[in-house]
């Protein structure tokens with residue numbers, strides 16, 4: 001086999017991406033300039049901001065993040081620190097200006113969360129004014145149970161309300177819902193989101209929570225004691241989640257969890273994702289991980305006779 | 321871990337005994353550790369006090385690999401450093417590192433100037449140590465509020481640097497800003513490169529002076545850090561990440577460092593004046 005031309009352009013909720021790699025939320029995405037750099041220098045097809053809510057949050061004390069030695073994985077409990085929606089909207093607007101000025105056709109995805117469906121809607125309204133290409137409702141952070149309670153991602157009814165209210169508050173911006181790999185009913189939750197009007201789902205957020213203990217300090221290392229696991233350790237679970245979601249959903253899936261190479265990305269597309277989110281691999285492979293993954297994807301596709309990424313989506317499923 | 325068989329790493333946590341504590345002045349202490357860090361001047365470590373917090377500190381000195389020792393100099397400025405000050409020889413803390421991009425020593429430099437403001441003298445002391453080992457001449461200019469705040473003077477003098485002091489009140493050395501001493505040195509002496517560490521406004525002034533005199537300057541920035549791994553994005557200054565692209569930057573990075581001398585971000589990520 002083999003093909004001459006490989007095209008990585010990807011369409012996602014009416015947005016055109018140069019390639020299917022997306023900077024995942026919470027990684028690098030605190031400031032406009034670094035988001036733009038992830039697209040310009042890093043090669044990301046789209047970039048996601050760090051999740052924000054209505055009021056500023058400091059997040060947890062350090063340590064908030066640790067590499068898990070010898071496993072290309074991370075554990076983190078940043079605690080959803082963010083400067084609040086008003087400030088974030090300014091950051092998004094600035095990032096969009098910079099992306100346009102650099103003629104980078106990299107859509108900007110605005111991630112957000114709230115303590116209630118009403119707060120989700122209010123934040124979406126504020127962010128929508130900055131015109132992101134996609135809103136991503138983070139209903140699945142596992143690190144903030146002490147103050148925000150059990151993630152909404154476990155509760156299909158709660159997700160229905162969130163999607164309905166956000167769609168009413170920001171009807172013009174497509175909406176993705178970020179799902180939890182920890183929800184045994186992930187497919188039911190996703191179906192509820194789709195039915196309520198979500199335009200996509202992002203699968204998945206971090207796994208766990210898990211814990212790291214310092215034997216010598218006789219203490220958990222993360223200040224929050226527990227944190228979400230990401231990277232290679234999450235990949236098989238993320239693949240399973242995306243595979244199950246693809247069987248039931250019509251809307252596109254952003255497959256996120258442990259993507260670090262072109263091969264990982266291809267596997268994720270075959271499981272059913274239309275695009276892939278990349279977070280933790282920024283540590284191992286650097287900011288240019290997006291370009292590297294794209295190069296590896298293109299050469300794999302060339303060797304295996306695939307011209308477009310859309311040809312790969314869902315290939316791991318038996319033909320119906 | 322025990323003594324010199326211990327290695328400190330970036331992606332694993334070492335838990336080390338404090339091998340010694342030295343008072344530099346009432347607000348500044350140096351903590352010694354016996355373990356191999358393999359740091360370069362300008363790099364930093366994360367110090368962790370269990371159930372409290374973890375914070376970045378520049379490496380102040382390092383001894384040869386065989387004995388494997390290093391030190392950090394800590395100024396008592398807030399909650400974490402106050403807890404650090406309560407620690408004594410024999411207490412243990414978590415350490416990760418070294419992090420960040422170090423100072424680069426230009427190959428043909430014969431004589432260089434180091435400009436330190438406040439505890440910025442700490443990372444520059446390690447650089448001075450390395451420079452002297454390479455037989456590079458060092459003019460060390462330290463700025464402090466008053467005589468009692470001058471730190472590391474004895475250590476620096478014993479390295480054989482040309483030590484010059486500026487204090488705000490004139491209680492030691494020159495009365496005025498240390499950047500004026502830098503300007504004078506650049507005017508009158510042959511200086512091949514400049515290294516600066518201290519309050520950002522002071523470094524901004526130093527950078528201007530160096531640009532006027534067409535001398536390359538490397539400077540070490542501070543921003544609020546969460547991960548240290550170049551992942552969380554919290555420490556951004558312009559499009560650069562201070563923890564992994566820095567903390568040491570140089571003249572040619574200035575177009576990217578648009579926040580330099582102007583703004584920083586707090587723990588929430590909100591922008592505020594320096």
Ligand SMILES: Cc1cc2nc3c(=O)[nH]c(=O)nc-3n(C[C@H](O)[C@H](O)[C@H](O)COP(=O)(O)OP(=O)(O)OC[C@H]3O[C@@H](n4cnc5c(N)ncnc54)[C@H](O)[C@@H]3O)c2cc1C
Pocket residue numbers: 364375376377378379392393394395396397398399400401402439442443541542543544545546567
């Ligand atoms: C690369 C780097 C090297 C450093 N080297 C040294 C050193 O050698 N010696 C030394 O005494 N200090 C050093 N610092 C600063 C040191 O990290 C802070 O003084 C310390 O974190 C203050 O913590 P605190 O809880 O005691 O004070 P806080 O009450 O938290 O804050 C006091 C002041 O310190 C600043 N600060 C707080 N946390 C951080 C943080 N995580 N990163 C940067 N600034 C912070 C605040 O903006 C504030 O102005 C360095 C910082 C960085 C980024």
Ligand SMILES: Cc1cc2nc3c(=O)[nH]c(=O)nc-3n(C[C@H](O)[C@H](O)[C@H](O)COP(=O)(O)O)c2cc1C
Pocket residue numbers: 024025026027050051065074076078080111138141178204205206229230231232234256257258259277278279280281551552
């Ligand atoms: C340090 C860190 C911070 C994160 N913060 C957020 C966040 O604010 N919002 C969110 O939806 N996901 C957040 N995530 C989850 C990632 O977006 C992603 O879903 C997860 O890490 C799996 O992808 P990966 O294996 O490529 O990292 C965070 C992950 C990491 C490692």
Ligand code: FES
Pocket residue numbers: 544545546547548549550551552553554555556561562563564
């Ligand atoms: S502190 Fe996290 S990227 Fe620098």
